[in-house]
Amino acid sequence: MKLVIAILIFFLNLFRKKKLSYQYIGKTYLVYESKFDKDIFDYCSYIRGGLLKELPNIGQRSIFFLRVNPPTPFHLIAHCYSIFVQVEHVLVKPGGRDSEGFEAGALLIPSATIAIPYLARLSNYERLKKFDFIVEYSRINLANIQGVEKFYDLQDRLLYISPTLYKLSCTSSDARRRNFIAITNFGNSEEPRRKIFLEAMRAKKIPIQNIQTWYEDIEELYARTRILVNIRQTDYHDTLEELRILPALRSGVIVISELAPYKELTRYSEFIIWGTLDELPEIIRNVQDNYGATWNSIFKTSKFTRRMNRLEQRNELTWKRWSKKMHLNLTSSS
Structure with a gap:
């Protein structure tokens, strides 16, 4: 055979x-x-x-x-x-x-x-x-x-x-290792709502990078990232992007996401920071300014480890x- x-x-x-x-x-x-x-x-x-x-x-x-x-x-x-x-x-x-x-x-x-x-x-x-x-x-x-x-x-x-997808790896916030302060990974950053968001971030001088071509060894990208920002592509497609969010969380990345309907069904939504599209820039700024304390509040809890x-x-x-x-x-x- x-x-x-x-x-x-x-x-x-x-x-x-x-x-x-x-x-x-x-x-x-x-x-x-x-x-x-x-x-x-x-x-x-x-x-x-x-x-x-x-x-x-x-x-x-x-x-x-x-x-x-x-x-x-x-x-x-x-x-x-x-x-x-x-x-x-x-x-x-x-x-x-x-x-x-x-x-x-x-x-x-x-x-x-x-x-x-x-x-x-x-x-x-x-x-x-x-x-x-x-x-x-x-x-x-x-x-x-x-x-x-x-x-x-x-x-x-x-x-x-x-x-x-990845082995649970959130033992350290290590800002020196995590040299990407905040990222998005939009395949198409010209989609109107995502473009408007990135322009708002630049206007407010809040550091963020769109990582567009990093498709292999995503685990390494997340190991070098402090904050992942999640924005839906359109006003109509509302499923939460869990293929992006959950692997990032498991890698010790703080996830800040646009509010998503029925997010509680994921069973891990409490470990994500949520806000409306208009609220996100200031939320991101606040997390960047208080990175260590925010990281500890999410990842240094036994509840997070148990849930993962x-x-x-x-x-x-x-x-x-x-x-x-x-x-x-x-x-x-x-």
Whole structure:
């Protein structure tokens, strides 16, 4: 079987732009993209690591495909399962970019004067519904999807894995090591609301840098950063950017964020400093002026460490439950 898979992967890669790699572990194989997209590289790598840890517990001959639909020949040699990684913003107000045609979600827009629900925007729905399992990074996204008739068929396939990407490393504020005073990492700093914010910061002479091209070794970037500022890209897309925020927190970075709806669903919102877009410049100035005391108030608490460890443990439990279910399914079908 190993030789057959190697041959199949070789011939597939002759015709694919995104090349595939594979690993054999236990009685299972994991097939995945050799190079994940740069903006989600660390999260996809984290998912791959979780899978590789649990696949030996399945104990039955099978092939799992991460972000890849199994080509037909693989179905002839073993049971095949595909896993999608969902990283889109699902909370979108009506009229938002790429929102046309989506149904109302379960969550209401807090700022609306009347009860108006967010749209449940899964822009990649036609692709992801072909997968056996969907990994989701956001509890907020999940809460908005639940109960939407169009997505009923996804409910039993969803796996919530929070982005606890990096080892918990917040033992020191070390201002000498953290030479980036405050950063944003906007891929496009010309988006109107982000551009206005950066201009306001410059006008008030508050130090900030937009780190736009640092896609690899983000953990090192965060190790050198004191403050991360999070601003949503548009007025319509409201899912909190947890793929950015949580890894930064785990690296000992103070996170200052624009207020986000349903932030309490993250289970760690109390460790983030929140404010409106207009309030953020002065909040940032105050934190810069009182960096050491602010850092200690967040990271030198046992509650922070317990919560971060709990998030990791929940991820591990999710994978264990999933592998146990897969073992039972494959055992009963063999």
